Amino acid sequence: MNSDSSQRILIVDDDLAIRRFLRTSLVAQGYTVSETNSGEGALLDVINKRPDLVILDIGLPDMDGIEVTRSVRQWTKIPIIILSVLDQEKEKIAALDAGADDYLTKPFSIGELTARMRVAFRHATLPVNMPNFESGALEVDLARRIVTVRGKEISLTPTEYELLRILIQDAGKVLTHQQIIRTLWGDIYQPEMHHLLRVNISNLRKKIEPDASRPKYIFTEPGIGYRLKLVDK
Amino acid sequence: MNSDSSQRILIVDDDLAIRRFLRTSLVAQGYTVSETNSGEGALLDVINKRPDLVILDIGLPDMDGIEVTRSVRQWTKIPIIILSVLDQEKEKIAALDAGADDYLTKPFSIGELTARMRVAFRHATLPVNMPNFESGALEVDLARRIVTVRGKEISLTPTEYELLRILIQDAGKVLTHQQIIRTLWGDIYQPEMHHLLRVNISNLRKKIEPDASRPKYIFTEPGIGYRLKLVDK
DNA sequence: TATATTCTTGATAACTTCTTGAACAAGATT
DNA sequence: AATCTTGTTCAAGAAGTTATCAAGAATATA
Numbered sequence: 001m002n003s004d005s006s007q008r009i010l011i012v013d014d015d016l017a018i019r020r021f022l023r024t025s026l027v028a029q030g031y032t033v034s035e036t037n038s039g040e041g042a043l044l045d046v047i048n049k050r051p052d053l054v055i056l057d058i059g060l061p062d063m064d065g066i067e068v069t070r071s072v073r074q075w076t077k078i079p080i081i082i083l084s085v086l087d088q089e090k091e092k093i094a095a096l097d098a099g100a101d102d103y104l105t106k107p108f109s110i111g112e113l114t115a116r117m118r119v120a121f122r123h124a125t126l127p128v129n130m131p132n133f134e135s136g137a138l139e140v141d142l143a144r145r146i147v148t149v150r151g152k153e154i155s156l157t158p159t160e161y162e163l164l165r166i167l168i169q170d171a172g173k174v175l176t177h178q179q180i181i182r183t184l185w186g187d188i189y190q191p192e193m194h195h196l197l198r199v200n201i202s203n204l205r206k207k208i209e210p211d212a213s214r215p216k217y218i219f220t221e222p223g224i225g226y227r228l229k230l231v232d233k
Numbered sequence: 234m235n236s237d238s239s240q241r242i243l244i245v246d247d248d249l250a251i252r253r254f255l256r257t258s259l260v261a262q263g264y265t266v267s268e269t270n271s272g273e274g275a276l277l278d279v280i281n282k283r284p285d286l287v288i289l290d291i292g293l294p295d296m297d298g299i300e301v302t303r304s305v306r307q308w309t310k311i312p313i314i315i316l317s318v319l320d321q322e323k324e325k326i327a328a329l330d331a332g333a334d335d336y337l338t339k340p341f342s343i344g345e346l347t348a349r350m351r352v353a354f355r356h357a358t359l360p361v362n363m364p365n366f367e368s369g370a371l372e373v374d375l376a377r378r379i380v381t382v383r384g385k386e387i388s389l390t391p392t393e394y395e396l397l398r399i400l401i402q403d404a405g406k407v408l409t410h411q412q413i414i415r416t417l418w419g420d421i422y423q424p425e426m427h428h429l430l431r432v433n434i435s436n437l438r439k440k441i442e443p444d445a446s447r448p449k450y451i452f453t454e455p456g457i458g459y460r461l462k463l464v465d466k
Numbered sequence: 467t468a469t470a471t472t473c474t475t476g477a478t479a480a481c482t483t484c485t486t487g488a489a490c491a492a493g494a495t496t
Numbered sequence: 497a498a499t500c501t502t503g504t505t506c507a508a509g510a511a512g513t514t515a516t517c518a519a520g521a522a523t524a525t526a
Binding site for chain 1: 263333
């Protein structure tokens, strides 16, 4: 948190008028506000200013708000509320699945925005910024997307990496097949997805486990799902 | 089997057509669905059916959806998504501040609803504040689905775990054979199920009791059922 | 376009869990 | 003491799940 304990909000929007309007309204509500007008700026400010919540316009000059969301989500769970002029279903779903916590269509009322911000703060757990993950000989640099086993860097396919990231995000806990499938592939849930998940688990194990038939990291919970075990050094 | 790892959704709406529509769509997505048409029913079902998420219409015959939300929030953080025909700012804010996790205005697309459900599940998996059960040397982490006896982690089959969970839910109380059987295997009650239950109790005891022939945790109530004893440390 | 990489699917093997029957035990009833 | 009822345990086959390999399809890269 901040020294004056007020919550810091980062506003990302290329429209000056909207930034002004939001800043005024939020400052009046007692929030501390900083602003930027580009995707690049957003990524930098999330790192440097460590805001407690991001309000992100989806249409930015340099990069898509969804891209920004995905990028930020690689290493932090900081609440992100997306703003958009479009009420398009596809965009909404894409934004939410990329890791956004809420999606508001302009015009919206400040009352609703702040209510949804309060929901987001309620959800926010203690800062779970984990730039790197370690368990035994396995190390994952989530910010740089680098995985090493016993110091040796290994390369994972996009799906394998995403799967590992999902397991890391809830390390120690059992994730059901359904949960993993939904996070990995979204809405297209179908029974044959289970098979696909198994193949990917198998491939991932081959790359990170010393002995794939006797897993040290990725444990199977028969009938339920998988669990990434936390091992002390 | 019933100890299915699929997520359970409770739909609360007095409009049969909407319930049907939601049920069909959600079942197709692999969710397990139960329904009720009143606020009273909702409160009961949240307790008895232990859903993982509630979809709650705000306009119910007996009580307001906001009331229901407030009431449920007294004791659980289970995700609640409110549905409404009104796009009224005041109502939205009241619902969100009462503890709802999201608010959707009808008509909405199923795609958006399921995307917002995924957001809710993402939030719900974070807090580790689910009650842990402890009795003597037996510890059950219900959020992580981990059972330890004298600090040592033990693995239970889905049925065994579900059985233990049922006993924990009413720890100290006697659960009749019928109650357990129905919760475990649904309504297909048959006399030979008793034998099946006994075998499972036996197997569970072997895993958690120091001396299975002299149970410390799971007590037999002859002619009635079983009881999980609460033991102080 | 060719080449490499990754994803998806089917076949099969290995494994775990479920279900059932049989044997046994303890207490209650006759 | 014999019998009945209720409960426990063991073990084996059936049913269901999970792991792995490999080949073709799709996608990305050169």
